[in-house]
Amino acid sequence: MTITAQVAEQITADIKKFGDDVKTLNDNTQRELKAMRDEIDASGKKFDPLVTEKLDKYAASIETKHLALEKGLQAVNDNVEKVEAVLKRPGVAGGWAGEEAVADAKAAFEFAKAKLIARGDLKPNTVVEGDVESYSAYAKAFAPYMRARSDAAMPAEFQAAMQTGSDPDGGYLVPKTVSSRIIKKIYETSNLRALATVETIGGKELEIPRDEGEFGYGGWVGETTAPSETTTSQLGVSKIFAHEMFAEPRVTQNMLEDAGLDIEAWVANKVGEKMGRIEATAFFTGTGVNQPRGLLTYGNGTANGTIEQVISGGATSITSDALYNLVFQLKDYYTQNANFLMKRTTVREVMKLKDGQNNYLWQMGDIKGGQPATILGFPVNRCEDMPTIAASSLSVAFGDFKAAYTIVDRLGLTLLRDNLTAKPYVKFYNRRRVGGDVVNFEAVKLMVTSAS
Known part of the structure; x- marks a missing residue:
């Protein structure tokens, strides 16, 4: 197993364990809050010293659990940073290497999520799994498809993704490697x-x-010479x-x-x-x-x-x-x-x-x-x-x-x-x-x- 795979498995286990802990904390908190409400109702909202002491204990218990929650979140963040550090190391055997690989992993995740949205399959509890190899193959096939505008240029396994797009009305799932800037061919003109x-x-x-x-010219004439008609333009x-x-x-x-x-x-x-x-x-x-x-x-x-x-x-x-x-x-x-x-x-x-x-x-x-x-x-x-x-x-x-x-x-x-x-x-x-x-x-x- 590669170093990357080991770290990935470790953080997966940590996240699962943390999720279980959060669920347990939440259940305990709900029970204690219900007990607190029952005590308040039973006392008729007239608090005696004994009730006040119980309320203080409940509040302290909730605060302790929230502190545990914050520590758990910090542990998860630390593990995420470990994964990113490993992924960015050059030459990690069998794993991804460099910032470009990290970007590919994120793009693969977004790509998988977009497909789920298009099919209407993304639910609050849906696990999104980004397959970097599948995403890379799709991105490689995308450019020939756009140039040829023919399904023959796109492998069959990707044609559905091309046609379902990023929303239920259809369109294209554009790979991150396709820029929003277009290099224009220059045509000379006059x-x-x-x-x-x-x-x-x-x-x-x-x-x-x-x-x-132009108008015609009749020439020079004497004082008593009668003029004749000349041409007009x-x-x-x-x-x-x-x-x-x-x-x-x-x-x-x-x-x-x-x-x-x-x-x-x-x-x-x-x-x-x-x-x-x-x-x-x-x-x-x-x-x-x-x-x-x-x-x-x-x-x-x-x-x-x-x-x-x-x-x-x-x-x-x-x-x-x-x-x-x-x-x-x-x-x-x-x-x-x-x-x-x-x-x-x-x-x-x-x-x-x-x-x-x-x-x-x-x-x-x-x-x-x-x-x-x-x-x-x-x-x-x-x-x-x-x-x-x-x-x-x-x-x-x-x-x-x-x-x-x-x-x-x-x-x-x-x-x-x-x-x-x-x-x-x-x-x-x-x-x-x-x-x-x-x-x-x-x-x-x-x-x-x-x-x-």
């Missing part, structure tokens, strides 16, 4: 919304009048529709109740982040059919409905001369609020470019002062929805995006929580209505990766 014009609308679309030309209109996007994840009611973290908040955050990324991508590459029209989807040109493209100077690379050409192709009016947009890997390549005096074009920003990095004096914004540098790719955008692109918000992210139509699942139906399109085509220029 923030054109921060640079563009954003308008909130009350209908299904936004109409923006557009001046598409043409007006157009840009329409931006609020398109609808949705997501409907489903979660069991049991998992919402019993998981070791706030599943409902986690679902809401994940849906919000996902919709944000999908929206951001659409602002660059959306087709305009049931979704926003993307900045990169227009043809090359200088007329309305086209965006001018400046060649990069290399078949699969960007040259420093091309960046100068891109900047100076934009009208001065728009350069006052102009920004560069490019992917992180494109930024890496651009940082290596130098001018004719071997000076880097890239200028590091002042992080503490909130100043961004710049190229040729213009801020650089990383947008992961911009293409990588490749043949014929539009890898760099430059312009006044507040003038060039407009985003419309009809409805923010709304949630319909439905726990009735797909029982035992709860449906989280999320909707969002948003649109976006280019409204000023001369306010932005694109760089196309091409040698000529």
Whole structure:
């Protein structure tokens, strides 16, 4: 028998003996209290010296028994401390070792108690026995089950525990090794919304009048020359529709109740982040059919409905001369609020470019002062929805995006929580209505990766 087993058996015997002693003390106390009440009733509540002496003896007897009770409790506490000390010793042969093992024993006890509660079998006199080996096997099988969400991933002997959960309504018995913190996978995205014009609308679309030309000029005339009619500018209109996007994840009611973290908040955050990324991508590459029209989807040109493209100077690379050409192709009016947009890997390549005096074009920003990095004096914004540098790719955008692109918000992210139509699942139906399109085509220029 191991040292741990010996100590465990000893404390078990002590606790049993102490329980028997407590029962005996309690029985004796009850008898003496009954005798005291009988004496009081018999005396008609008129105490003589003899009765008073008896009462004093009863009180002293009760006090003595309570002192014995306190000593017994102290003895039990001393034995518990002995057990914990032994369990924490490293290298105890055949027994548990270290604080982690003590934590496992406590977790196994709580695990066994939770199963009893779930089955309705936990009574005041129920003995709870925590089996560390069974608990460890369950904890080991829990993670594959959660990833696969299939009973095939959980041994049959544990499936009942997975399904009965920690209360009669069901759920999961989450092992102590499952943290309430989730390590999140990071998805890179773009923030054109921060640079563009954003308008909130009350209908299904936004109409923006557009001046598409200029008035004609009749020339210089003499004092008596009769003027002739001149042409007027043409007006157009840009329409931006609020398109609808949705997501409907489903979660069991049991998992919402019993998981070791706030599943409902986690679902809401994940849906919000996902919709944000999908929206951001659409602002660059959306087709305009049931979704926003993307900045990169227009043809090359200088007329309305086209965006001018400046060649990069290399078949699969960007040259420093091309960046100068891109900047100076934009009208001065728009350069006052102009920004560069490019992917992180494109930024890496651009940082290596130098001018004719071997000076880097890239200028590091002042992080503490909130100043961004710049190229040729213009801020650089990383947008992961911009293409990588490749043949014929539009890898760099430059312009006044507040003038060039407009985003419309009809409805923010709304949630319909439905726990009735797909029982035992709860449906989280999320909707969002948003649109976006280019409204000023001369306010932005694109760089196309091409040698000529």
